[in-house]
Amino acid sequence: MSRLRNNKLFVLGIILVSMVVGLCAVSFFYLPHDPNVMNTKERLLSPSVEYLLGTDQFGRDILSRIMVSSRYALFIGLVSVSIGAAIGLFIGAIAATSKGIIQGLLMRMIDGLMAFPGILLAMMLVAVLGEGLWNAVLAIGIFMIPVFARLSYSLVLDQKDELYIKAAQSYGTSRTRIIFKHLLPTIMPRIITQFSASIGNAILIESSLSFLGLGVQPPDASWGLMLSESRQYTLTYPFLSVPPGIILVITVLGFNLIGDAVNDSMVKRRAAA
Amino acid sequence: MKNKWIHLEDLRVSDAYGRDIIRQASMELFENEFVGIVGESGSGKTMTVKAILDLLPEELNMTCSKNEVLGQNLLKLSGKERKRLIGSGIGFVPQNTIAFLHPLIKIKHQIGEAFITHGMGNKKLAKEKAIHLLEKVGIREPKRVLNSYPIQLSGGMKQRVNIAMALMTDPKVIVADEPTTALDTVIQKQVLELLKEVHDKDGVSILFISHDLKIVKQFCHRVYVMYKGNVVEAGKTKEIFQHPKHTYTKELISLLPTLSKDKHMAETV
Amino acid sequence: MLNFIIQRLLSGIGVLFFISIITFVVLMWIPGNPALLSLGTDATPEKVEALKESMGLHVPWYEQYINWLIGFLSGDWGTSYVFGEEILILITQRLPVTLSLAALSLTIAIPFAVMFGVISALYQNKWIDYMARSLMQLGDAVPQFWLALLFLVFFAAGYGWFPVAGFTPMEEGFWVSVHSILLPSIVLAIGQVGPLIRIIRSSMLSSLEQDYMLMTRVNGLSRTRAIGKYALRGAIIAPLTIVGMQLAGILGGAVLVESIFALPGIGRLLLMAVEQRDLILLQGVVFFITSAVVIVNIITDILYRLVNPMIRFGGNHE
Numbered sequence: 001m002s003r004l005r006n007n008k009l010f011v012l013g014i015i016l017v018s019m020v021v022g023l024c025a026v027s028f029f030y031l032p033h034d035p036n037v038m039n040t041k042e043r044l045l046s047p048s049v050e051y052l053l054g055t056d057q058f059g060r061d062i063l064s065r066i067m068v069s070s071r072y073a074l075f076i077g078l079v080s081v082s083i084g085a086a087i088g089l090f091i092g093a094i095a096a097t098s099k100g101i102i103q104g105l106l107m108r109m110i111d112g113l114m115a116f117p118g119i120l121l122a123m124m125l126v127a128v129l130g131e132g133l134w135n136a137v138l139a140i141g142i143f144m145i146p147v148f149a150r151l152s153y154s155l156v157l158d159q160k161d162e163l164y165i166k167a168a169q170s171y172g173t174s175r176t177r178i179i180f181k182h183l184l185p186t187i188m189p190r191i192i193t194q195f196s197a198s199i200g201n202a203i204l205i206e207s208s209l210s211f212l213g214l215g216v217q218p219p220d221a222s223w224g225l226m227l228s229e230s231r232q233y234t235l236t237y238p239f240l241s242v243p244p245g246i247i248l249v250i251t252v253l254g255f256n257l258i259g260d261a262v263n264d265s266m267v268k269r270r271a272a273a
Numbered sequence: 274m275k276n277k278w279i280h281l282e283d284l285r286v287s288d289a290y291g292r293d294i295i296r297q298a299s300m301e302l303f304e305n306e307f308v309g310i311v312g313e314s315g316s317g318k319t320m321t322v323k324a325i326l327d328l329l330p331e332e333l334n335m336t337c338s339k340n341e342v343l344g345q346n347l348l349k350l351s352g353k354e355r356k357r358l359i360g361s362g363i364g365f366v367p368q369n370t371i372a373f374l375h376p377l378i379k380i381k382h383q384i385g386e387a388f389i390t391h392g393m394g395n396k397k398l399a400k401e402k403a404i405h406l407l408e409k410v411g412i413r414e415p416k417r418v419l420n421s422y423p424i425q426l427s428g429g430m431k432q433r434v435n436i437a438m439a440l441m442t443d444p445k446v447i448v449a450d451e452p453t454t455a456l457d458t459v460i461q462k463q464v465l466e467l468l469k470e471v472h473d474k475d476g477v478s479i480l481f482i483s484h485d486l487k488i489v490k491q492f493c494h495r496v497y498v499m500y501k502g503n504v505v506e507a508g509k510t511k512e513i514f515q516h517p518k519h520t521y522t523k524e525l526i527s528l529l530p531t532l533s534k535d536k537h538m539a540e541t542v
Numbered sequence: 543m544l545n546f547i548i549q550r551l552l553s554g555i556g557v558l559f560f561i562s563i564i565t566f567v568v569l570m571w572i573p574g575n576p577a578l579l580s581l582g583t584d585a586t587p588e589k590v591e592a593l594k595e596s597m598g599l600h601v602p603w604y605e606q607y608i609n610w611l612i613g614f615l616s617g618d619w620g621t622s623y624v625f626g627e628e629i630l631i632l633i634t635q636r637l638p639v640t641l642s643l644a645a646l647s648l649t650i651a652i653p654f655a656v657m658f659g660v661i662s663a664l665y666q667n668k669w670i671d672y673m674a675r676s677l678m679q680l681g682d683a684v685p686q687f688w689l690a691l692l693f694l695v696f697f698a699a700g701y702g703w704f705p706v707a708g709f710t711p712m713e714e715g716f717w718v719s720v721h722s723i724l725l726p727s728i729v730l731a732i733g734q735v736g737p738l739i740r741i742i743r744s745s746m747l748s749s750l751e752q753d754y755m756l757m758t759r760v761n762g763l764s765r766t767r768a769i770g771k772y773a774l775r776g777a778i779i780a781p782l783t784i785v786g787m788q789l790a791g792i793l794g795g796a797v798l799v800e801s802i803f804a805l806p807g808i809g810r811l812l813l814m815a816v817e818q819r820d821l822i823l824l825q826g827v828v829f830f831i832t833s834a835v836v837i838v839n840i841i842t843d844i845l846y847r848l849v850n851p852m853i854r855f856g857g858n859h860e
Contacts (some may be wrong), residue, residue, distance in 0.1 A: 120797070249684050
């Protein structure tokens with residue numbers, strides 16, 4: 001951990017994420033304005049003391065909407081990656097500890113899921129399940145499965161032949177017990193690394209879905225949705241597309257930096273061992 | 274007085290953290306000599322040779338009071354002059370275990386590299402010479418070998434190619450860094466005899482690095498013994514084997530099987 | 543080698559089979575009633591039944607799947623509910639746009655990525671390396687649709703350097719056509735550059751550490767020649783394999799970029815299928831895109847082995 005603390009990029013990542021988490025936390029206690037109240041008299045205002053980031057096409061305060069949106073972004077990021085990680089871990093572990101047909105089938109299925117370009121799978125699921133927050137969470141979660149399945153598959157394969165597993169097997173320990181008691185604790189650090197690296201990606205997909213009108217639905221606010229709504233006004237009032245984009249970059253960059261730094265330090269530790 | 278091809282004095286190498294890798298090493302190689310450097314892995318043999326040949330990684334610190342190669346003071350030469358001197362005057366035969374030949378380039382496109390770079394002839398001449406040398410090192414189908422990628426050659430073949438490559442510039446010195454590691458005994462013997470032949474017939478001096486005392490005893494005129502970054506003993510092979518002074522050398526020698534056959538071989542060299 | 547090709551083809555077919563099942567199950571089976579979904583809320587029972595009948599949904603699901611697969615393989619991909627046209631035709635009409643977009647963005651991305659990847663490896667931990675790596679991080683974090691939006695505002699609408707929307711086909715002139723998709727291609731390329739630089743940089747770094755580089759020093763080669771002939775050759779081959787992977791990213795990005803620049807490509811088609819709940823169209827497009835990704839990956843895998851003598855001749859080793 002001390003090496004991590006010395007890593008400037010890691011510190012930067014922590015700062016960026018803290019900013020967004022802070023914004024989110026504050027939004028529960030204080031908002032400059034009601035994010036959903038429309039005020040047609042004060043449409044498309046430039047930033048001022050009253051409205052720090054100005055107002056949108058309905059006269060809603062942009063800062064407040066950005067603050068509220070951070071809740072969705074963080075929530076969707078965390079929950080969808082958790083879903084993907086849990087299911088992926090499970091599938092990967094099963095595939096690695098079984099033989100022959102089951103292993104082959106599971107891995108082909110993961111390969112198949114992997115062939116869906118980023119947003120495609122999510123779009124397909126949303127088309128079937130319908131638009132909205134929960135369906136977006138589910139869709140992104142399913143999209144995350146293959147990454148975690150591949151990772152846990154290779155990690156478990158590495159660990160499987162290690163002596164302690166063999167020893168546990170020779171005592172007649174059940175497979176579930178081996179997986180939960182012995183395997184999971186050893187592979188968890190790598191999973192957590194992937195977890196932090198995936199959150200940024202999940203938030204990106206959420207914003208893309210919302211941008212396409214398939215994620216968070218109006219009148220609720222989401223950065224992607226705000227950008228989508230700004231499209232009509234970009235020519236007359238371009239500033240509308242700036243703040244949500246910047247906060248989105250900050251969030252994704254922050255999580256990516258943390259993920260990369262943790263990953264690097266793990267690689268180094270493994271190399272040193 | 275014989276020419277002195279390599280003359281290194283008081284070499285000291287330390288890493289970026291100031292830890293010593295080589296504390297004290299001095300070394301000489303004369304014209305028409307076969308000299309061995311022995312020591313366990315990590316004793317600094319390879320590092321010493323790399324220092325002589327100007328091959329140390331940049332992050333290492335190196336000091337020495339003298340480093341003369343082929344009669345020229347390396348410390349006073351520019352980078353370009355050094356490259357030219359070593360590239361054309363010294364051949365290097367590496368360990369067989371690692372990819373010193375580029376795996377994605379055919380032999381014919383790499384064997385003549387030094388020959389062409391140092392203006393000894395064009396590609397056509399290089400190819401003719403390469404064929405001649407490959408035949409000389411015992412390769413029956415030199416043209417086929419030239420058209421191959423390294424992966425298509427066996428370990429013994431690759432080592433012959435390496436030796437032919439080292440000979441391309443008619444060097445005065447060949448530095449061989451554990452050239453027979455990872456070769457089976459028969460091929461090992463063939464490669465060693467090939468080096469000996471190059472030495473005997475062409476008068477090329479050889480600096481031979483090995484951890485195998487038996488080989489050193491059999492082939493080398495003089496020996497340097499390295500231990501933990503120091504040259505702990507130096508002298509004629511025979512003397513060192515008969516009267517080792519340093520405890521490490523004694524230990525090494527005591528580990529050799531003392532068969533009469535071995536002794537006999539030592540006498541004949 | 544032949545063994546590898548056969549093996550790779552077989553596993554590719556396996557993956558395609560799974561993709562077809564996944565798309566089929568997700569789109570036709572799980573929601574229970576795609577006919578209802580397609581018609582929306584104002585569906586009368588008679589309408590639903592009629593549509594069900596025409597979509598071939600009145601038979602058990604496995605029969606539906608087999609019928610669909612047979613139809614698909616024989617070129618009958620069904621008819622779009624929204625467009626009332628054959629799906630295969632709809633796709634082939636829009637394919638040139640997306641293909642040009644993908645080709646142009648790779649043409650932009652690859653030289654940049656090679657240049658920055660190699661330079662950043664050569665000057666590891668110098669300022670230029672840090673700069674390249676920062677750009678890489680930023681490129682990964684900036685959402686493509688936002689970039690597209692900003693580009694549209696500034697370069698197309700603002701300065702008027704590029705058309706705001708639409709695609710000019712090749713027939714009306716190569717450069718006019720390129721110009722019409724240059725801006726969206728740059729957006730897509732920026733998304734591609736990050737991962738490409740990353741892999742080229744790391745593969746160049748490992749190439750520079752190889753022993754053949756030591757040999758070039760022993761032989762006294764100039765640094766330019768050592769890098770140009772030896773290091774680059776060792777570094778350039780591994781990234782070949784991920785160009786196939788990049789295609790997935792490009793096609794995913796195309797959905798957003800085509801929507802923003804109003805380009806009539808496959809991505810737009812997909813979005814319409816989703817918005818209009820045209821599940822048969824969606825199924826066709828999704829299966830088309832994923833198959834393209836799988837097939838291109840198989841091809842790059844095989845090509846990689848063909849150009850890499852270490853694998854091509856690997857069998858002769860010792």
